[in-house]
Amino acid sequence: MFHNVLRYRNQILITICGYVGHLLCGYGISWTAPIIPKLENPDESPLSRPLSDIExxxxxxxxxxxxxxxxxxxxWFSNFKGRKASYVLSAIFYIIGFAMLxxxxxxxxxxxxxxxNTFGFSIANMINTIYxxxxxxSNIRGIFLTGLGVIQTLGSLILFSVGPFVSYSMVSYIGVAISIxxxxAVLCIPESPVYLALKDINNCSMCLVRNERISVLNYLSGMLVVVFFSTSIFKMADSSVPPxxxxxxxGCTQLVGSIIAPFCVEISGRRILLLVSTGVCCVSMIVFGCHFFLIHINSPLVEHIxxxxLASLVVFFMSNNMGFGVIPSTLTGELFNSNVRSKGTASVFVVSWISGFIITTIFNTLISSIGAYAVFWFFSFTCGLAFLFTLFFIPETKGKSLIEIQEMLSK
Known part of the structure; x- marks a missing residue:
């Protein structure tokens, strides 16, 4: 094992530098979880008025x-100026964004x-997957790419652990320090060895369809929505544990799940791990929705469960971070050929984030109009669709070089 660490020392060090950007991604994406309660409290909010639900x-x-x-x-930028310049740009956006917050x-x-701040998240998320x-x-690529989920979850956990206990401003200034x-760190990394223009564009369309669909289903599974509004959701659920x-x-559950994922991904493979993960996510969201349905019908059973x-969401996030939440990013970094990897990855992120924007924006409205139980059952439905899509359309890329993957897709 020590020999392998020495063998891949440079790759490990370079990857760690990029990982800091994903740590900030998790920290910033989850920013609303501890901040919304502060904004609702006049003694903690820096604002002169309370924000509306839409805001x-x-x-x-x-x-x-x-x-x-x-x-x-x-x-375009990552192909024109390079991967390293993209990293530096994301760091600048992080620093400015957190300082303004x-x-x-x-x-x-x-x-x-x-x-x-979102510019920083977006660039770091995309360029890490590519770079x-x-x-x-090839024998450690899956571990490194899946490790992005570990680090992003660690960023969220840091925020969840620190955010409720420090001031509004301090939450963001911690982000500034990490951004610096x-x-x-990224000033020290080398440029990607495959930063060049290639002509072969075979299989781009099929890869794009596969990556877009599984990524969209991931965003529609409710994973990030629950993270964004976790404190409010636990209040609605009347959980026995303080929100x-x-x-x-x-956050701890996400971290454990994402730590397990890199080890499992090279043992069981991407496809098996994704199938198990989506299946368990589907069942846990059904159970979570059932709890809200019992609340809706005023069932006395609620007092006893x-x-x-918390139990159903622990299972959901453990499973999600072991597969469904991280494997799509791994596949994005593997299925596209070098010359179209930037454009293909961008397309996947665009379609996924449009889906995420829609579901996050209308989440509170859906809760009010059709009920929380129906919303979470919809999330379980999308997890079920992801299971079926993986079963029939997602190839296994374990242990294959990028060239071997392209040859497999061309058959």
């Missing part, structure tokens, strides 16, 4: 729509800061 939703969902121009421009005193400034897929050896570390503690437990919301 609260926009602070969460803006990352999807603001990320579109970022990933679209990155598909920390000093924001009105909704407009906060909203603009979230947009700028790590290009620099990693990220900026210095702030439940959120920390969920207040542990169920």
């Amino acid at each position: 609260m939703s926009l602070l969460a969902s803006v990352l999807y729509i603001a990320g579109l121009p970022a990933v679209l421009s990155m598909s 920390g000093s924001a005193t009105n909704f407009t400034m906060m909203f603009i800061a979230r947009i700028i 790590i897929g290009e620099i990693a050896s 570390v990220y900026f210095l 702030s503690l439940a959120t920390i437990i969920i 207040k542990w169920l919301p």
